[in-house]
Amino acid sequence: MILPPLFYAGDTAAIAQKLLGCYLVRLSSAGAVIGRIVETEAYLHGDPAAHSYRGETERTRVMFGAPGHAYVYFIYGMHFCVNAVTGLPDRRGEAVLIRALEPVEGIALMMHRRRATKLRDLCSGPGKLCQALDITRDLNGVSLSNGLLQIWSADTLPGSPENPEIVQTTRIGIQKAADLLLRLYLKDNLYISRK
C-alpha cells in the first residue's frame, strides 16, 4: 500500500525509522524499479547540517513545503540525493534522506543505469540509488503518494521481519552537528552505504 501524505506529517526522526523496510518505487517508461529502504538519515529544524538551516531559498523551497513530497538536490557536481519531506509542525524544513536500498525489482534496469554488475554496488549510497532509479531534478517536488516516485509500506511485499533490529548512529559526510544519532539502518543488512 502506498504511504499516504499523513504518514510524513509527524516526528521526523521517528519517520526516518519507520521508513526502514518500506519500498521506494520508481515508475518510468523504461520500466518499474523497486528497492527496500535499508538506511536513512533525519535532518531537523534548527539542525545546522540541514540544507534548510539558513532559511528558505530557491533550492530548498520544497523542503519547506508540505510533507510527503520528494526533495531532490544535486551534490558534488555529479550526484543527486533524494529526501522525503517530513515534519509536524510541518513546513519547517525537515526531511529524511534515503541513503541506501536493497534491490528488489528491476535489477537489470538498475545495472544498466549504473553500469554495474554487483548487486551490492547498485543502491548502497544516496547518489548510487538515484542513478539506479533515474532520480534527477525532474522529480524535485513530486508527491510520494501518487505518480512516478512512490513509497510503499513494509508489509506490501513479503520478506521483511516485523520488528527488524535497527542501528542508530551518526550521519555521514557532514561536519556540523556531527554527534547527533540521526542515521538509521537495518542491522546486518548487506546493502547499506557503509559500516
Add this chain to the structure above:
DNA sequence: CCGGTGATGCCCT
C-alpha cells in the same frame, strides 16, 4: 577489505 584522492556543478557568502 581499507584509506586517500580527484572529478565535478552549483549554492551561498
Add this chain to the structure above:
DNA sequence: GGGCATCACCGGT
C-alpha cells in the same frame, strides 16, 4: 571563491 547530506578508482593489505 569556498564548501558541499558523493562516488569510482587506485594502490596497499
